[in-house]
Amino acid sequence: MLGITPIIALYALLNVELQRQTLIFSLIFYLFTGFGITGGYHRYWSHRTYDATIPFQFVLMLAGSGSIQGSIKWWSRDHRAHHRYTDTIKDPYSAHRGLFWAHIGWMLFKKDKKNNGKVDISDLNSDWIVNFQEKYYGIIAMFMSFGLPTILCGLLFNDYKGGFYYAGVVRQVLLHHSTFCVNSMAHYFGEHTFDDNRTPRDHFITALVTLGEGYHNFHHEFPSDYRNAIKFYQYDPTKWIIYFFSLFGATYNLNEFSANEIEKGRLQMQQKKIDIARSKLSWGIPLEKLKKITFEEFLREVKYEKKKLFIIDKVIYNVEKFLSEHPGGKGFLISSIGREVTTSFNGGVYNHSNAARNLMSHMRYAILDGDIPDTHRSVEE
Numbered sequence: 001m002l003g004i005t006p007i008i009a010l011y012a013l014l015n016v017e018l019q020r021q022t023l024i025f026s027l028i029f030y031l032f033t034g035f036g037i038t039g040g041y042h043r044y045w046s047h048r049t050y051d052a053t054i055p056f057q058f059v060l061m062l063a064g065s066g067s068i069q070g071s072i073k074w075w076s077r078d079h080r081a082h083h084r085y086t087d088t089i090k091d092p093y094s095a096h097r098g099l100f101w102a103h104i105g106w107m108l109f110k111k112d113k114k115n116n117g118k119v120d121i122s123d124l125n126s127d128w129i130v131n132f133q134e135k136y137y138g139i140i141a142m143f144m145s146f147g148l149p150t151i152l153c154g155l156l157f158n159d160y161k162g163g164f165y166y167a168g169v170v171r172q173v174l175l176h177h178s179t180f181c182v183n184s185m186a187h188y189f190g191e192h193t194f195d196d197n198r199t200p201r202d203h204f205i206t207a208l209v210t211l212g213e214g215y216h217n218f219h220h221e222f223p224s225d226y227r228n229a230i231k232f233y234q235y236d237p238t239k240w241i242i243y244f245f246s247l248f249g250a251t252y253n254l255n256e257f258s259a260n261e262i263e264k265g266r267l268q269m270q271q272k273k274i275d276i277a278r279s280k281l282s283w284g285i286p287l288e289k290l291k292k293i294t295f296e297e298f299l300r301e302v303k304y305e306k307k308k309l310f311i312i313d314k315v316i317y318n319v320e321k322f323l324s325e326h327p328g329g330k331g332f333l334i335s336s337i338g339r340e341v342t343t344s345f346n347g348g349v350y351n352h353s354n355a356a357r358n359l360m361s362h363m364r365y366a367i368l369d370g371d372i373p374d375t376h377r378s379v380e381e
């Protein structure tokens, strides 16, 4: 199927006329069958992120079958393994095996069965809709993917041929690759919003292509949430549709992860990024690594060794190289040498900016050991 349908789709694009009504129908049918995968196979059966009435589940099953992506049981089993063993050899579509493998290679090449990650699918085994679909999968999938669109376009617009080729084959090929992008693009492009230990990423473009599944970093962190992005305006039509049907009771118990925990994860990741950026900058010699000298030793160095030192907040600074660069003028610094000038620095003379305080860290010389006689403290001018 993966190899034949793209060739038929290409033939259709080059040879079969596309009517306007058939195009519109194909788009709607694309959304319908796509939602069968994102809202059905994925968020309902694989992750149980919400509950749904039996008729709604049945429609989800039919819609998902129409995308020809295997049975619910097969799809969800592999998907649970993907979550449990993300990026490892037991992950069926591990992104560590390359973009092509994650996108489609994992279905084209034979896999070693001993690498199949074990997951619990007891709930799927006891789900009668899942079992019904498993039993009649071939016939349901063929009818939903090709039969139904052909019949409907034929009866509605007298376009059986367009219905088969465009609403059937072309739609199905596009939908395949849209879903496959969740395993490939969503693990390669975008932001690690909540966790950067594994490959899933958040990206708006991937969300556009995949009916909202592109906020994949969020999804891997909070897979039990029915949403893939928490802000109502973030592009996730699957979330909107599930919510819309909850207004009529067709879906219910929509699970949302604790907002507090989501925010914690986001902030921790931001902190991690800040820490990495910080570590690339020079912040001066850390205070704990400075030598300690007494006030008498400090005075001796100033008097006999002619060092240009002064004290601010118990830290001794050497401003020798800074004298002529000081934006406030050389005079203020020279008159501060051999003194404790905390008050002057913090507003007594001038309240320095954050930039000045950062700059100052590069002039650290020593830590003051003990107290300072009052006669050597800051002056107010």
Ligand code: HEM
Binding pocket: 317, 319, 326, 327, 328, 329, 332, 333, 336, 341, 344, 345, 349, 350, 351, 352, 353, 354, 355, 356, 357, 359, 360, 363
């Ligand atoms: C290592 C220590 C010091 C550093 C790195 C430093 C740095 C600076 C910098 C960057 C400015 C520009 C304005 C700003 O960014 O806030 C400035 C302005 C100034 N500083 Fe300092 N300063 C130091 C110590 C002192 C001391 C001890 C005094 C006074 C006793 C002083 C007095 C002034 C004055 C009066 C201005 C000018 C304000 C103006 O007219 O705009 N500074 N300093």
